[in-house]
Amino acid sequence: MNSNAKQIKYQLMWQRLAAIVEEQAQVLLRTAFSAIVRECSDLSAGVFDTHGQMLAQAVTGAPGHVNTMAESVQHFLSKYPLDEMQPGDVFITNDPWKGTGHLNDFVVVTPCFLHGRPVALFCATSHVMDIGGLGFGPDGTDIHMEGLFIPLLKLFSSGTVNETFMDMLRANTRQPLETVGDTYALAACNDVACERLQEMMSEFELYSLEDLSSYILESSRAAMLDAVRQLPEGSSTYCMTIDGYDQPIDLVATLTVSRDGIMLDYAGTSPISSHGINVPICYATAYSVFGLACAVASEIPNNSGSLSVFTVSAPKGCVLNALPPAPVSTRHVIGQMLPDVVFGCLRQIIPERVPAEGASCVWLLNLRGETQDASRGRYGFTLGFTSNGGTGARSGIDGLSATAFPTNLNGTPVEIAETQAPLIFWRKELREGSGGAGRTRGGLGQVIEVQSTCDKTFEILASFDRIKHPPRGRDGGGNGAAGFIGLSSGRLLAGKGGQEIPAGERLMIHTPGGGGIGDPKRRLPAHVAIDLADGLLTEEQARNLYGSEPVALA
Template sequence: MSTETRPQASLIDLQIMWNRLIAVVGEQAQVLIRTAFSPIVRECGDISAGIFDLEGRMLAQAVTGTPGHVNSMAESVKHFLRHFPVETMKEGDAYITNDPWMGTGHLNDFVITTPAFHRGKLVGLFSCTSHLMDIGGMGNGPEASDVFMEGLYIPMLKLIDQGRVNETLMAMIRANTRLPVDTEGDTYSLAACNDVGARALSAMMEEFGIDTLAPLAEYIIARSREAVLAEVAKLPKGTWRYSMTVDGYDHPLTLEAALTVSESGIHVDYTGTSEQVRRGINVPLAYTTAYTVFGLGCVVAAEIPNNAGSLAPLTVSAPRGVVLNAPKPAPVSSRHILGQMLPDMVFGCLRQAIPDRVPAEGTSCLWNITVRGERRESRGPNHGYALTITTNGGTGGRPAQDGLSATAFPSGVQGTPVEIVEIQTPLIFWRKELRPDSGGAGAHRGGLGQVMEIASNEEAPFELLAAFDRITYPPRGAAGGAGGAAGHVGLASGATLRGKGLQVIPPGDRMVVLTPGGGGLGDPKARPAAQLAADLRNGLVTPEAAARLYGAPQAAE
């Protein structure tokens, strides 16, 4: 049957095809995870993958992946289209950038976008991103004073031209990293997953007998936008404000938010936030937007698929030059530290309007232990080792449940397995366990942080590229709940390390990391006795803390 006489797709057909698109991008993401070289991708899932229409609108994202990657990638495709118009795209092309302001917020994330063809016709775009362990410069830490010190900066370039790899670009990439094998492999894994997605899309279109995604795209975007607006309509209208003090680099910083709910959607404005700083904890606006709208989505639109339609009613602004909207060439390598605090900012605003749906503050920012050093024996062309060990503390107590312990919310990445660290590096974990009493007391207790001790099994120092927060200003409790325990970084020999910046761990000593606990929610005296007894039995709360914080007389005896 020709396309001219083919009947229009029914609503049922469109819904089935929508679900198939989600399956297609799920396959795209799994190829990326399974072929990646970097453990932070392969073991932890620090990625995003999605399909876009020819206007650059995201139609579907893989269910795995981080909000910072997904929601900023949702805007990056529009930048690719400005540089590479659709009429110039050919089969076998692929484009790349790691521009923090047109990509996903810092140089360690490569974004690759690939045009998808069906029967020789351009029908859509696949895009993906992942975190690469090392792209040169000062490394993945916050010490640089501008973005040019932070590593190799790739503008919008064509990586593959009709199937031919840009070997000059690949040589530049290999020459500007301490891990050329891993970095080259990760780049090809990104390109490969888009190719798999494009083939799966073509097969789907063949199966359903369609030659364009346009009707499906309009259906997805319209239905998703309508669904979010329907949820927004249930909320009280008005403006609510919230502020948070964070550690900063060498002085505290203030985050200020004003959240406005109206008939047309929700807007969050960060006027009043501290000015940008000279170290790499600044945040590009795209990353600020990504985590802000994710926080909104968690409360307002948790059951609605993430795409251009569901994101449209959720908007963000911040004055140019504040730490949450730092323009080029500001250093942004550790932009996740502040960016991942923003769901807590959103929750703080919404708690005043809908308190029964919002958790207390959690650790929020990843406590990534980024290490670097030399090996006693060389392992191929890589220059020593560089690894980010993903860890986190506890999340805040929730309206009907305790917070989650040692869980990476809002990033969603998985923790790096100890076995992988000990295979990839000469480091050894001497201790890794939950941190008793670190969860803030409350009717719903905050999640617990972790205690870790790490040392080299070689007689050599290693470097810590510290990028931690919640040390001076730990997560706060809400509705009468107590705050979570503050984080700490030090040496087993007794010295305290700085929360941010490059430091050397001497041979023969152990690095001790205590991640923060989440804030408690509600009056601790209202905690059910059975739950407190289970905490005591499981070693999550000590008898002394149970008596002091929860007023449990039996625990004091």
């Protein structure tokens, strides 16, 4: 076979791997019990070679899961050597430092066998809404308060489920049906992926993935290195201040570009918090390299080869490298800010490729309470309602409104949420004028109002940011609107921590808008007119923000 034909064959097989892991993710999406997985795609799926190197990931899924998963498989192989695994074995953990950064994500790994030999591993992760403890919020002061900690262990041995583990799991969650169901869904999606890989290898007459793995990893690394070498060499530093739990937190990064790759160091970042907003280094790395890949070469596939070009470090004991037993339940609040910090560094090198600051972290409404009905009697509920703010403006185009970035979770449909819990959503709409003004404006946030449908209080386990420190505009662009949480009575609520919503009161949520880029006076009048026509601005806001009378559309 000549070299061109061989390369075409490798490319075809690479695309098949991508299709297999996408089916793996879709199986998980369609069999999961929890709405945050089914409706919001809070999951990831991928295939790994026998050395634990990620070859392909599903498009469906969150970057924080995907890029932590790239390290997780190595941890499993360290404890369970591949030559000791058997067909039908399945492994599980939610160790924050060997998984995705907090206890509410399960990581499940399954070895794939062909003709009795292990040829690959499949890994899948998904969020579970309740794993015991204080619940999914930042109030814990160590990891032991945050729920059931699952070390790396066997979920199945040669096809037989670990019933002792399952009993422990049921006894340590407020939602045993959903949590156990999601665990089986994770194992099932890996099984389907194993079947598809076996079919592919038989079709291409493969007995090993070693040669294909080398091709994928080497070509991906070479492509990413080539993209990095197009950048000017040197260092840049950026600092972003966010709300924190009880005091502001500084996220400080120094980015260094060389011919060997990009190094990112978080020296100077604030120390760990006493509450559960801290970030294990695996999660900090995951979102940092995601930001780098987006800006440097977004078209290059994400795998262990392309990721190897980036190096991330942070001082031990800082908020981005929290060590056990630090509380880390809502690590996403800070971790999802890191692409904005990365973009702040890259703005000094490639400003045309990076946006202004955005809402960044997802605004996840963790709602909990009790109700009763004739068939079930009195029972508790836990709902994770995903909402998003606006992204920052880009150099040539406005930011996206009510859009998840850097995570890519879908917003929870109101119709689904109202079937899951005794709640009614009175409003869920775009927040007028919340995008930072500029030549290109930031995306808009949302206004959400929710109330209990019964005569009972309910609780929010708040984990929001950008309330005291809104997303910043750049190059003369305005800041995005700050976030807000309060009650219809006018009482303000804290951005973080468990708080009760009295019966009859409405919970009011305003998610942040994204920052703008450039002088607002340079925004095209026609674009202001379109915003007015679309209800994104009021006439008063148009005058105040853009300094001229609104222009009517022709």
